[in-house]
Amino acid sequence: MNSKLSAISRHGWIAWGAAAVAFLAAAPALAQQFTGPEYGEFALFGLDRRGAIWIAAQLHLLFAAFVLGVPMFAVVIEAIGMFGGDQRYDKLAKEFTRLLLVAYSATAIWGAILVFFLSTLYPNFWSYLTGIFAPSMWLYAGLFFFESFTLYLYYYGWDAWKKGIAKKFHWGLGIMLNVWGTAVMFIANGWLTYMMSPPEGVTAETAPPQIELWSAINNATWMPINIHRLLANVVFGGAIVGAYAAYRFLTSKTDDERAHYDWMGYTGNFIAIGALIVLPFAGYWLGREIYEFSQTMGITMMGGFMSWLWIIQAFLIGILFLAGNYYLWVGMGRIPGAERFQPYIKWMLLVLVLGVIVWATPNTMIASRDEIAAMGGTHHPFLGVLGVMSAKNTAVNLMILTTFLSFLMYRRANREPVVAWARAATMLQGLAFAVCALVVLAYGIWGYFVEAIVRIGFSVYQVLAVLVTILFVTALDVLMLRGARSRGTIRWGHMPPRSQYALLVLAVTFTWLMGLMGFARSGIRQHWHVYEVIRDTSEQAFTPALGPAATMISICVALFFGLVGMIFWLGGLSEKSADQPSGATAAGTG
Amino acid sequence: MNLRRQPIVQAAVVLVAAYVLFEYVIGYGLPLVGVSSAPVPQTVILQYMAIVIVGVLVYFSADEARWKSFMQPVRDTLTLPDRRVPRGLLMVAIPVMAGWMTYQNVRLSFGAPATLRSIHPAPPGEITFRGEPITLTGLENPLRSSGSMEEHIALGRSIYTVNCVPCHGDRMDGEGHFAPAFNPVPADFTSGGVLPQLTESFVFWRIVKGGPGLPTEGTPWDSAMPAWENILEQHEIWATIIYLYEQTGFSPRTWHEAEGEAH
Numbered sequence A: 001m002n003s004k005l006s007a008i009s010r011h012g013w014i015a016w017g018a019a020a021v022a023f024l025a026a027a028p029a030l031a032q033q034f035t036g037p038e039y040g041e042f043a044l045f046g047l048d049r050r051g052a053i054w055i056a057a058q059l060h061l062l063f064a065a066f067v068l069g070v071p072m073f074a075v076v077i078e079a080i081g082m083f084g085g086d087q088r089y090d091k092l093a094k095e096f097t098r099l100l101l102v103a104y105s106a107t108a109i110w111g112a113i114l115v116f117f118l119s120t121l122y123p124n125f126w127s128y129l130t131g132i133f134a135p136s137m138w139l140y141a142g143l144f145f146f147e148s149f150t151l152y153l154y155y156y157g158w159d160a161w162k163k164g165i166a167k168k169f170h171w172g173l174g175i176m177l178n179v180w181g182t183a184v185m186f187i188a189n190g191w192l193t194y195m196m197s198p199p200e201g202v203t204a205e206t207a208p209p210q211i212e213l214w215s216a217i218n219n220a221t222w223m224p225i226n227i228h229r230l231l232a233n234v235v236f237g238g239a240i241v242g243a244y245a246a247y248r249f250l251t252s253k254t255d256d257e258r259a260h261y262d263w264m265g266y267t268g269n270f271i272a273i274g275a276l277i278v279l280p281f282a283g284y285w286l287g288r289e290i291y292e293f294s295q296t297m298g299i300t301m302m303g304g305f306m307s308w309l310w311i312i313q314a315f316l317i318g319i320l321f322l323a324g325n326y327y328l329w330v331g332m333g334r335i336p337g338a339e340r341f342q343p344y345i346k347w348m349l350l351v352l353v354l355g356v357i358v359w360a361t362p363n364t365m366i367a368s369r370d371e372i373a374a375m376g377g378t379h380h381p382f383l384g385v386l387g388v389m390s391a392k393n394t395a396v397n398l399m400i401l402t403t404f405l406s407f408l409m410y411r412r413a414n415r416e417p418v419v420a421w422a423r424a425a426t427m428l429q430g431l432a433f434a435v436c437a438l439v440v441l442a443y444g445i446w447g448y449f450v451e452a453i454v455r456i457g458f459s460v461y462q463v464l465a466v467l468v469t470i471l472f473v474t475a476l477d478v479l480m481l482r483g484a485r486s487r488g489t490i491r492w493g494h495m496p497p498r499s500q501y502a503l504l505v506l507a508v509t510f511t512w513l514m515g516l517m518g519f520a521r522s523g524i525r526q527h528w529h530v531y532e533v534i535r536d537t538s539e540q541a542f543t544p545a546l547g548p549a550a551t552m553i554s555i556c557v558a559l560f561f562g563l564v565g566m567i568f569w570l571g572g573l574s575e576k577s578a579d580q581p582s583g584a585t586a587a588g589t590g
Numbered sequence B: 001m002n003l004r005r006q007p008i009v010q011a012a013v014v015l016v017a018a019y020v021l022f023e024y025v026i027g028y029g030l031p032l033v034g035v036s037s038a039p040v041p042q043t044v045i046l047q048y049m050a051i052v053i054v055g056v057l058v059y060f061s062a063d064e065a066r067w068k069s070f071m072q073p074v075r076d077t078l079t080l081p082d083r084r085v086p087r088g089l090l091m092v093a094i095p096v097m098a099g100w101m102t103y104q105n106v107r108l109s110f111g112a113p114a115t116l117r118s119i120h121p122a123p124p125g126e127i128t129f130r131g132e133p134i135t136l137t138g139l140e141n142p143l144r145s146s147g148s149m150e151e152h153i154a155l156g157r158s159i160y161t162v163n164c165v166p167c168h169g170d171r172m173d174g175e176g177h178f179a180p181a182f183n184p185v186p187a188d189f190t191s192g193g194v195l196p197q198l199t200e201s202f203v204f205w206r207i208v209k210g211g212p213g214l215p216t217e218g219t220p221w222d223s224a225m226p227a228w229e230n231i232l233e234q235h236e237i238w239a240t241i242i243y244l245y246e247q248t249g250f251s252p253r254t255w256h257e258a259e260g261e262a263h
Helices: A002-032 A049-084 A087-121 A123-156 A164-196 A213-217 A222-250 A255-293 A295-302 A307-334 A338-359 A369-375 A389-412 A422-449 A452-480 A497-523 A546-579 A582-589 B007-032 B042-061 B064-079 B081-106 B149-163 B200-209 B234-248 B257-262
Strands: A528-530 B126-129 B132-135
Touching: A049 A087, A049 A164, A049 A222, A049 A255, A049 A497, A049 A546, A087 A123, A087 A222, A087 A255, A087 A546, A123 A164, A123 A213, A123 A528, A164 A213, A164 A222, A164 A497, A164 A528, A222 A255, A222 A497, A222 A546, A255 A295, A255 A307, A255 A389, A255 A452, A255 A497, A295 A307, A307 A338, A307 A389, A307 A497, A307 A546, A307 B042, A338 A389, A338 B042, A389 A422, A389 A452, A422 A452, A497 A546, B007 B042, B007 B064, B042 B064, B064 B081, B126 B200, B149 B234, B200 B234
Parallel strands: none
Antiparallel strands: B126 B132
């Protein structure tokens, strides 16, 4: 079966990917000759043309995030194994690269479907895009080939190049895989950000050949999206790894397997939550660039009809924080010595719950006529103070700080520092936490008494205070725990199943968030294909309300996890096949 | 057995306390001690309670021993022979409660349904004033760099008094004598959530185009604000905006810090 799978990977899936790439490369020439109707018709499975392209684009993006995020994870894990000498990490990195083969094909298939839909359902708009971006599409196709073959070399060369300089070469392949993947993403981001923020001077009358390619790619929101997606892919990669580990943990038959997947889940969660902490910076930059580009777009996104998505986002990120911390707290049950931190958990949880409550308090409340009359408007006279950015920034920074404290306790649980200055250093760490919390609170309260432009600047100081504290406390902790005495070995695998469901919740929530916030980013164009340049003249030239949009995104998330579940299953299947003689395989897989 | 130490009792106490806080203390208790407040909308209470329930479950299930202790009464009630009566009562009470909640949600009512209203409509990049195009993006109040500020304020005061007081009130708090007839009520300019959040160009657009000029997305707006371009001149509107900020003590929102400091 393993060889069959490999054959599928080598032939069937490559063929799909190659077809997509070949079409993409040839499409500009085809599309520019098109003189047919403005929109094509689609009416299958109850979907219209927009529904079809929505699902294709969303699933392509989710798989693309998978195949960009997981290699980042794999190459870092391989480096830890290579330089640290722990073979477990090497095995983990390889396990994930095997999943990539199938995921990569799924990305190519959905990419092909997206291109076919674009060219058949939106032929004139597709013609317009290819008229501007044709050379970048050819480059994209070339990079796609480089990426594919680097991936195959990376995976199939794993065992052949496992020692000495050959291992370093292999690791270099992993880095190149990430470089090609990132370049491919940057190019595609150029196309979609052009639709959001076309360069100044481009109007409906500007013919595509008159638009300079680089100015179209290097538009106002291109680099913020690049950085935001790059970081988000690391988060997503970690979350997917965590979900895979949870799935394998729950289906494990032996203690060894459970121990391995328990450890893998912890590693995935660590990377996901670690990268999540810096993600708001990139999101903030993107939001600011959107405002700078168009006040209308900015207000539509943050204060207008898209604003409720931010409350939904607050809920979902609240779930991420609660689930991430929960996983750590449950995990402390398998670490000797962790019981001394138990009394603090309820207070940390209280900060998190209050933080989510503040963050999810809407500025404009959904209320009945009587409730609005009692409040004197849609702002609540008392809770209204929690609906503004000062309160929300303060809440999220304290939540980040609390999550870091959970990590710190988890890390220190079974270790006892032996250095003489350990007590003083611990007190210094406590002081750093206290000062940071005070700084965050002080700027939060001060923000109510200054004008908006100054208040926006305060959020930077709050985040900086948190990041400096994290770096300082971590550095001190690393020094303090050198040569630390062990209180006992972590009992990997001794985790209740509910902890694994927390990992699954994390992955699903991340995916949902990507869909919802992607809708916000894309939806603020409203009735434009290219904002204020190419108008959407189809019968779907309206922005869907939150309910239908959320339903559509949920369908995409369900489809994605259905397909990812199949990839996970295939991963386990091929591993089982590799471990057993062929006769046993046939019997085992029925 | 000490009931206070029973996790499930502790959980129930936390949930009841949270509900009392959100529903009664914030809604009715705070006004008794002179703090401005109002009953919290049911949608918000639902949100808050969902978060608290998740928090409670997280706490009790984060530790194996605590979780076992939390679940023990549930398990006992469902399995022990001597718990037949409470088990039977629960089997009746839970479906009845679910039915009652469903009934409450679907029963006919004469009240308007709860609505989600966008409070900040997105302004267009450009508008027309009686046919003359005006670019809103980056637009500053022209009166701030010309003429006498005292005269602008005096003009704004007279315009406001004649045209705006009936709805927005003489204290600018949205409680003019026509206000109770409107839903939604007129904007309260003394709130920190209105004027300081807006650029002067945004306020200008809202006054010029009023309710009829609100964007099509996010409808229905239900605004009774007239389009004042049909009644007032441009400089009169700008003067009124200066008067609004001067009277409330707020500064308008700006895009660049240097400009922010200049105001």
